[in-house]
Amino acid sequence: MKHITALKNSLLISFWFMFLTFPIMVIRVNTIENVVEWRWMNMLYVGFGSFVLSFVWRYLISRKEAGVKQAAAADTPSKRLTERLLTDSAFYRPVQIMAAVFFLAFPLIFSTYQINIMTTALMYVMLGLGLNIVVGLAGLLDLGYVAFYAVGAYSYALLNHHFGLGFWAILPVGAILGALFGILLGFPVLRLRGDYLAIVTLGFGEIIRLILENWNEFSFGPSGIANIDRPGFFNIDLSLEQVTVYLYYLVIGLCLFTMVVVNRLKDSRIGRAWVALREDEIACQAMGIDKTKTKLTAFALGATWAGMAGVVFAAKTTFVNPASFTFMESAMFLSIVVLGGMGSITGVIIGAMILILTPEYLRAFSSYRMLLFGAVMVLMMVFRPQGIIAGVRRMYHFPVKQSEKGIGGS
Amino acid sequence: MDYFLELLIGGLTRGSIYALIALGYTMVYGIIELINFAHGEIYMIGAFTALIIASVLTMAGMSGLSVLILASVVAVIYASAYGFTVEKIAYKPLRQAQRLSPLISAIGMSIFLQNYVLIAQTSDFLPFPSLLPELPFMDAYAQFMGSSELIIVATTAVMTIILTLFIKFTKMGKAMRATAQDRNMAMLLGVNVNRVISNTFIIGSALAAVGGILIASHIGRINFYIGFIAGIKAFTAAVLGGIGSIPGAVLGGLILGWTESFATGYVSSDYEDVFAFALLVLILIFRPAGLLGKSTVQKV
Structure with missing residues (x-):
């Protein structure tokens, strides 16, 4: 059922974009020779392209939302690979x-x-x-x-x-x-x-x-x-x-x-x-x-x-x-x-x-x-608002003493 | 004196167009506090769509007022559709993001749309058919004001009045004002904020398309780049009048139009755009809230 709605949505999106790009992508007017060029193939490309891209878009959005939830759930964000590459001198x-x-x-x-x-x-x-x-x-x-x-x-x-x-x-x-x-x-x-x-x-x-x-x-x-x-x-x-x-x-x-x-x-x-x-x-x-x-x-x-x-x-x-x-x-x-x-x-x-x-x-x-x-x-x-490689902020880590853990332990 | 009158009317015409585009900026900014950089491109797409439809219709054998009306209606519909889609793709996913993100996304959208038209159509200037009818009673005043100038000024006036009434008296207008005031509160009171924002983009884009058709048939040629400069100038007009305020946008558009018209007429025509930008910088330094805007204290 979920897949069918997704398919339906994608079809709608691809029709919408075919409609949207119709005058600019399909028609080209040559005002000097008074000829109209109809490029119907372009409409096909747009339709197919937006159909595929809408799936990619939906997948990426769901991944982004999952990422936000994950970050909120985890107390200390785990070090990503890119981050490790930048901060670890061995890498x-x-x-x-x-x-x-x-x-x-x-x-x-x-x-x-x-x-x-x-x-x-x-x-x-x-x-x-x-x-x-x-x-x-x-x-x-x-x-x-x-x-x-x-x-x-x-x-x-x-x-x-x-x-x-x-x-x-x-x-x-x-x-x-x-x-x-x-x-x-x-x-x-x-x-x-x-x-x-x-x-x-x-x-x-x-x-x-x-x-x-x-x-x-x-x-x-x-x-x-x-x-x-x-x-x-x-x-x-x-x-x-x-x-x-x-x-x-x-x-x-x-x-x-x-x-x-x-x-x-x-x-x-x-x-x-x-x-x-x-x-x-x-x-x-x-x-x-x-x-x-x-x-x-x-x-x-x-x-x-x-x-x-x-x-x-x-x-x-x-x-x-x-x-x-x-x-x-x-x-x-x-x-x-x-x-x-x-x-x-x-x-x-x-x-x-x-x-x-x-x-x-x-x-x-x-x-x-x-x-x-x-x-x-x-x-x-x-x-990915932070770019390919996110700027890493230099952080100072203080060893937390056992006795202080209960007080300022966040 | 004649020269002065000519410049006055020229500035009025120019200012009316700026005002039409500025209304879109001001409405969007009022509601989501975003400079919609792609707004100028919507205006350009409106003009292009009108050109394409009008040419096809003319070649199909139609003429006169029916071409103007059909082309305008299609252009307005398409511009609104573009405005709606741009908001869904480039701004909606960024509602909660940092301030800089939607702005960069808007600039990206503007570059994308410019080049989309450039690739799909042409980089050359296209001649725009003069769709606006000649009004016979204007012949007597032809030396100051042509019929197309009168039509531009009148259309702007009518559009502004309709928009003001819409915002003041309809349910959607009320919802828009509520969302502009406090988005979260409006949401709590049952306003469908997403729909309000979509509607704002649709209305703003429609106004921009009207401006695009008017100026294109007045000047007589367009290319993919016209939206950029027009967009910045309209933004200047919106800031000049006080961004977020509808009468402010019109006032700002007119002042900017006159400034440009008189400065190019009496000083130098080479620096036309410099005057506009210099005016923008000066306003932002001395009166960042604009002429009719309220300066707000930033609260933490």
Whole structure:
């Protein structure tokens, strides 16, 4: 009986979706030649797909509900496998070493094309880790993160174009400018709550892009700036291939730097203040944490990495224009953090690798890329809000003395 | 003076559309405290459905008012169906989740719907047939206000009045107000909260679709991306007026429309969107509760 109702529901759902997608999926109008194209096959696909997916959906929902009950029933949540992999050094050391060897040997094994793709992916790791500070740790939903990326890229492009300054001189400048813009955005939005904050940061990102697009005297408008210098290496002229490898190691170095800093920040006083702010703003203030300072440092530090990544981006592509800094980029950064796991460094790395490398290697569905991003964001929030790898909070365990067990034994 | 009048009417038209979309934002926010990012996409899907149906009907040999009415009815039904489905998939499972989760889910839904239309239809701008009829008595005022502008403003006014009456006097409207005030209490008193939320999405989506059809036939072309910017601006309008308040949404829409119209007319047309966003940032800094909104003290 249970199965029959489930079957009936699924059939209803599949009919509903066939109805819902009918005008957009089936009919395509060519207004120039006045022809209507009927794509009935699509309706079949939608019907079949939603029929199957409704079963998966129902199964996952029931599993999620069972999981919630289980967690409520058990007093101490048992350590999951992923958690053990992250906290037990016997598990994660070999993995770390293997990953390190793989990334260091990467340019020796693979072609220039592959190295280029990997460099891009690593840049996104940097950006993801930076955004992770703001979204994952401090819980401030920033939808305009691309603005700081643009600030970094344009600061290198413009300073290089006008004054011929090199990559290494601009890298810290880009980082500092990013931080300054972070504070600039941070000040007005200090009083705003989550959802208002999201929309204001989104507006801020769009303002920066529109200014870059329209202020021709300053930013050369939509045509952008070309022929930006690649990073120099002790005044030695490098061939294109060598530059690619050099940039790869440079980005690896920056990634490591980011990881170390973020990891240290996470457990520092300020990092704990961010987490407290994320969990409960009022309680956090009651504990004597300066809300203004905490929020501003989160914005500034998050933006610093975006600024640096922007400088690297400009140096890598040797060309910047406003079209590279749309809201879709911000959405991509956010999906990296969400997919990987908010607050988790390993998660963000895995998230960036999946989201950047999969579309590159599976060209067939590259046009479905953004569609899948959107779907992933929704599904992750519904079924696994903590991401692939949940951020593990450092816990201090105190040995409970026998005599105290009765009093504070929870 | 003529130029001023032209801008005034232009702003009024623009503001009316913002108001129509803003009503959906404000109603949803009032009830479940969620910025429905996908709302702009519903508006876009409404416009696309109207375009598709109208084209098919025109090619089948129909013309005139019947095309407008049929296409609008179908578009409104479809937009409502999309709004309903989006709520069931992306928001309902997240009722009890942290604040950030439904917001990210909403952004995901918005990206999904945009790309769904992009892949299933086209990325190009499509010409939208001018469905709105020409009113002969407007010829005398043609230099200030075309018939389509008059129709837009009038439709918005009528829609707002109907909505206000609906919320004030019907049983469902009462249930909506109760749910907005205190969801748990409403549930205890026998209000079917799930149905109220579904209805809110359906009504908001229908209004967005009406806005989509009106603006598409006024401007004359659409693509998959129109929902994004329109959505943000309508949200600005809703915040400007005080989110959760229906007269506030209309007021906010009109102020935003005029701001844009006058700023582009007298300052510079390149920065049209910058003015809207700057206005949003300024309001949120100085009056986060909006013009007609009540500022509430957060209780623990």
